[in-house]
Amino acid sequence: MAPKVPILSRTRMIIRERVRRFMNTVTIVLLLLAVVVISIIIVVFSQMRERARIERARRVTSLEDAYNRAFRIYDELPGQYLTRDIKLLLLHRMEEVCQHLQQERTELPVKNWLAQVNENKQKVLDGTDEHPKVIIDSPEKSNYIKELLQNLFKLVESLHKSGKIDAATAKSNLRHVLFTIHKTHADLFVFQARDHVRQGQLRKAIHSYHLAATEIGKSQGNEMAARAVANFKERIRELEQELASGQKTRTAEQQGRLDKEWDTFLHDDDWKKKADYDH
Numbered sequence: 001m002a003p004k005v006p007i008l009s010r011t012r013m014i015i016r017e018r019v020r021r022f023m024n025t026v027t028i029v030l031l032l033l034a035v036v037v038i039s040i041i042i043v044v045f046s047q048m049r050e051r052a053r054i055e056r057a058r059r060v061t062s063l064e065d066a067y068n069r070a071f072r073i074y075d076e077l078p079g080q081y082l083t084r085d086i087k088l089l090l091l092h093r094m095e096e097v098c099q100h101l102q103q104e105r106t107e108l109p110v111k112n113w114l115a116q117v118n119e120n121k122q123k124v125l126d127g128t129d130e131h132p133k134v135i136i137d138s139p140e141k142s143n144y145i146k147e148l149l150q151n152l153f154k155l156v157e158s159l160h161k162s163g164k165i166d167a168a169t170a171k172s173n174l175r176h177v178l179f180t181i182h183k184t185h186a187d188l189f190v191f192q193a194r195d196h197v198r199q200g201q202l203r204k205a206i207h208s209y210h211l212a213a214t215e216i217g218k219s220q221g222n223e224m225a226a227r228a229v230a231n232f233k234e235r236i237r238e239l240e241q242e243l244a245s246g247q248k249t250r251t252a253e254q255q256g257r258l259d260k261e262w263d264t265f266l267h268d269d270d271w272k273k274k275a276d277y278d279h
Helices: 007-076 084-104 110-126 139-161 167-198 202-216 223-245 252-263 269-274
Strands: none
Touching: 007 084, 007 139, 084 110, 084 139, 084 167, 139 167, 167 202, 167 223, 202 223
């Protein structure tokens, strides 16, 4: 006959067995919970890395677009619309963007871009940079240049809003760009007027000069615009006198000098000294 196990001992054995089973269950649950937690951590970490990758790609794309916009304006805008200050502003913007791109460690040829920017900046400072002047002889050219100038206007505005240029600099450049936007259409009308004069079509020339004066007169409060309008009106009076008398009021040499004055209007040093862009 088997010895009887004391009741107390049996109770302890039962408790230990239940505890063992409970611990096994807890261990399994904890292991499962750990697997779930680790899986969640891996998913979250992967999502964070993906978001960081997407955000970095977005920053790089935005910076590349900013560089290309500034470079396009600097490279494609005809020389008669670019002042020294505008050139330096565009080059400084390109330089700033290149520095941000270097921090992103992209595969873009940023070093080459930066080297070209520094070279162009030195040329501007030395006065040896060359931007060819373009004759505005078609509406397509006029509209294309106007688009570039509008992009320049938006760029100056954004630089001011972001605090990269002060209010005085922004106002000066915005006034200049707004004037040149109107000047693009005026240039086309002046080209047409000159062509009409060469063909002896004085009435058409007078009409084209009126259109030029109207277009440039849209820059209200701008002293350069007022000066241009006065010159157009003077030329209109001369053509009207010539039309009435049948005799030319100016020699070809005098007219050539007047044409050159308009073509170099934005780069007239004597006028620049008189003009106050901060009004």
